[in-house]
Amino acid sequence: MQLPQEFRSFTKPMLIVVIDSVQAKLYRAHERTIEPVSVISAQTDTLDRERLAVKTGAGDMRSAEPEDNRKAWSREQLYEGLSADLMKRLQNGEFEELAIAVPEEHKNALEDSLHIDLLKRVKVTIPKLLTGEEPLDLAAWVQEEM
Numbered sequence: 001m002q003l004p005q006e007f008r009s010f011t012k013p014m015l016i017v018v019i020d021s022v023q024a025k026l027y028r029a030h031e032r033t034i035e036p037v038s039v040i041s042a043q044t045d046t047l048d049r050e051r052l053a054v055k056t057g058a059g060d061m062r063s064a065e066p067e068d069n070r071k072a073w074s075r076e077q078l079y080e081g082l083s084a085d086l087m088k089r090l091q092n093g094e095f096e097e098l099a100i101a102v103p104e105e106h107k108n109a110l111e112d113s114l115h116i117d118l119l120k121r122v123k124v125t126i127p128k129l130l131t132g133e134e135p136l137d138l139a140a141w142v143q144e145e146m
Contacts, residue, residue, distance in 0.1 A: 001033060001034055001135055003034060004136070007140070008143055010139075012097050013030040013094065013095045014028070014030065014097040014098065015037070015086070016028075016101070016139070017101070018101040018102075018138060019082070019101065019102040019110065019131065020131045021074065021075055021078075022041055023039055023131065024039070024041075025038075025039050025131055026038050026040070026085075028095065029099075029142070034138070034139050035135075037094075038085075040078065040082050042074045042081060079109065079113035080113060082113075083113055086098070086114070086115075087115050087117070090118065090121065098118065099122075099123060099125075099126070099142045099145075100124070100125050101128055101129075101130040102125070102126075102127070103129045104127035107125065123146065124142050125145075
């Protein structure tokens with residue numbers, strides 16, 4: 001997809017990575033184009049579903065799923081897979097710079113899981129959930145932060 005004239009050119013090949021709790025979408029921006037590359041996902045429904053007994057305030061027992069634990073585990077899987085995928089792409093010369101959009105509350109966990117060589121390539125970090133945005137909007141977010 002061609003970038004409109006009001007956008008600056010991406011002088012170095014950049015991967016724009018937008019992340020939520022279960023997926024990472026990758027876009028490649030270079031010169032005056034931005035293109036989708038891939039989607040990496042870790043599905044929570046594939047995880048073991050333990051059930052917990054929860055005692056309510058009225059003294060009743062209820063069954064509940066440990067939703068928070070499954071989501072955290074899924075996120076860890078996602079970040080590990082993302083780091084491995086990005087390292088392969090870096091070694092193949094697919095990009096020189098990274099831009100990452102991740103919700104603020106998950107930023108530290110993501111940074112802890114990324115390889116040091118990837119962290120050195122990060123030029124922009126956007127602490128927002130942008131997985132639903134269109135490629136041109138993502139390019140605008142990145143250029144605004146650069």
